[in-house]
Structures are given as structure tokens and as C-alpha cells.
Amino acid sequence: MDKLYSMKSDFENVAKAVEDIKNMRIRGASVIAKYALESIRRDSRKILEKSRNREEFLENFEAIKESLLRTRPTAVALPNALRFIEYRLKLKSRNKNITKNELCDEMISSIDYFLDKIKNSKKEIATAFSKLIKTKVSIMTHCHSSTTVEVIKKINEDRKVKEVYVTETRPLYQGYVTAKKLRESNINVKLIVDSASGMFMKNVDLVLVGADAITLNGDVINKIGTYPIAVVAKEENKNFFVTAESYKIATNAKTGKEIAIEYRSIREVYNGNLGRLGNPEILNPSFDITPAKYITAIITELGAVRGKQPKKIKEILKKAKYV
Ligand code: RUB
Secondary structure (H helix, E strand, O other), rough: OOOHHHHHHHHHHHHHHHHHHHHOOOOHHHHHHHHHHHHHHHHHHHHHOOOOOOOHHHHHHHHHHHHHHHOOOOOOOOHHHHHHHHHHHHHHHHEEEEEOHHHHHHHHHHHHHHHHHHHHHHHHHHHHHHHHHHOOEEEOOOOOOHHHHHHHHHHHHHHOEEEEEEEOOOOOHHHHHHHHHHHHOOOEEEEHHHHHHHHHHHHHEEEEEOOOEEOOOOOEEEEEOOHHHHHHHOOOOEEEEEEHHHHHOOOOOOOOOHHOEEEEOHHHOOOOOOOHOOOOOOEEEEEEEEEEHOEEEEEOOOOOEEEOOOHHHHHHHHHHOOO
């Protein structure tokens, strides 16, 4: 039977997660990873019931993993999470006496471990970053990064946020989410169009963004529009920081050029009558690459990487045993 078809009928939470992630009802690297892992956890009993033996359990996990991996090609948090669980399952299944029930327990405990990691890393990054800030600062941010929002909230709790410039982030306006979340903490937010980021760079002390992928040379892949902001920050002598968890490191990519950049529907850019515009070609890349030379530091929960420090990234990877 077709594996995807059987998954739709059998593993409904995972099937829903696949659709929600593809259609961007759920967005942002860590939120996507968390949502997908929770969906597998909710379907775990079903996976067990539909597996006659341990081999079928592993096959079912493999099918789930593959369908989730196909949702969005750029961010590596979800692939790293799934590969971690797969690795733990493979280790466990080396013992031929292990039952499908024991494999299921292992899957659930690996999921819980990673979910804890997602939650705790954000707090650790926020605490570490706020310590670096000595006076009240104006910040600029782009898109919606759950990690960056948590960092800004912590700096604010420590009474060191003057204001935050939030770019609206076309075409899907993730900046609105950031603005709303920061306003919930009464932070002074100035929402601007993406093309105003250069003009307002003079007003800020630093830029803070999240990441979808970090490559081994320290390049960062994040929402489209991050790269020009980093270039202007350098031109204006402003610090450009990336706050991202170690599971955003793309373990096999040496530079940003090796990361697949997702192109999305042109309808996200223009939904009207294309003929009226003379049928232009529309390009809609969702992410861009910011070279390491524009980045002051990448702050992870396992240490900071300042500029081109491939050794430091390797050290972080070594500590991050789950990757
Ligand atoms: C979201 C985006 C975020 C990163 C980091 O893009 O680029 O900055 O995913 O987010 P999209 P987080 O909306 O296309 O998924 O810090 O929450 O992992």
C-alpha cells in the first residue's frame, strides 16, 4: 500500500502536521520542529498498533520521517530532530531482543528529550544574551523568530530595551507576529516596511535575528531580507547578532551555498491579474544567506561563534550530542 496514503488514514496527527507546515499555518524553525514532534507523539499508540513487529515499527517511523522532511526544504531544526530520534531507534534496535513496544518507548523518550531541548535552549540563550547588554538598547529584528522574541523579552525584563524596530517581512508578514508578541510585554515597537530598515539602522544599537540554518563556516540562512539588513548594519557599524539553538546547525553543509533555498508560490507576492502587470516573471525565495563576515556573533545555548570560527562550530556540535 502507498505509504503516504496509509499515513493519512492511520496517523492523522502527523498527516495534519505535514499539511499545516507545508501551508505555513505553522511557521518558524523551532515551532515547526516542536509541532511535528508533538504530532508523532500523539500518534505513537497508532504507530504501535499498525506495526506487527519491530521491523514494521521502524518502517512506519521512516515513512513519517520522510513525509515530514518533504514539507519545507531549508530549515534544519526538524531534520536534526528526526535524525536524532532515528539514531536513537537504530541504536536500540541493534539488540535483536528489543520489542516494538520498547522501540515505541524509546521514540517517545527521544521526542520528550528534544522538546525539552527546544524549550530550555531558548531560555539559556536569552539569559546569556541579556548578560552581554550593558545599557538600554534600541534593537532591530526581522521576521518572527520565537528565539529572538524570547531574547528580547528577557532583555526587556532586565530593563534594558528602549525600543524595537520590527520589519513587517513581506510577503507573509511574520513581522506582525513579532510586533504582537513584543507588545504583549509592553515593549515599545516600531513596525516598519522592509525597505525602511536601511533608513532606521542609524537609530538602533544592534540587530537581532533567528536562523533556519547555520553552516559549518558560520553563514546563516534566515528569512529573505536578512542579508541586506546585515550588510547595512555593517556599513553603519552596528552589531548584527543571530540568536539560534545548536540544532539549527546544518551538520553537512560547509557554506550557505549548500543549503537548498525554498521558493514559494508566486501568489504570495502578487495575487492579482498578472496580465495587468504585463506578465512579469515573479521570484519568491523564502530565505537568503548572510555570509559569516557580516555577523558579529551567533549566540547558541552551547556557546557563541564570533564571525568565521569553524572550530567553534565544531566544538558546539561535539557538545550537542543530539545532533
Ligand atoms: C521563519 C524564520 C525565522 C527562523 C527562526 O521563517 O525565518 O527567523 O525560522 O525561527 P518561516 P525560530 O516563517 O518561513 O518559517 O527562532 O522560531 O526557530
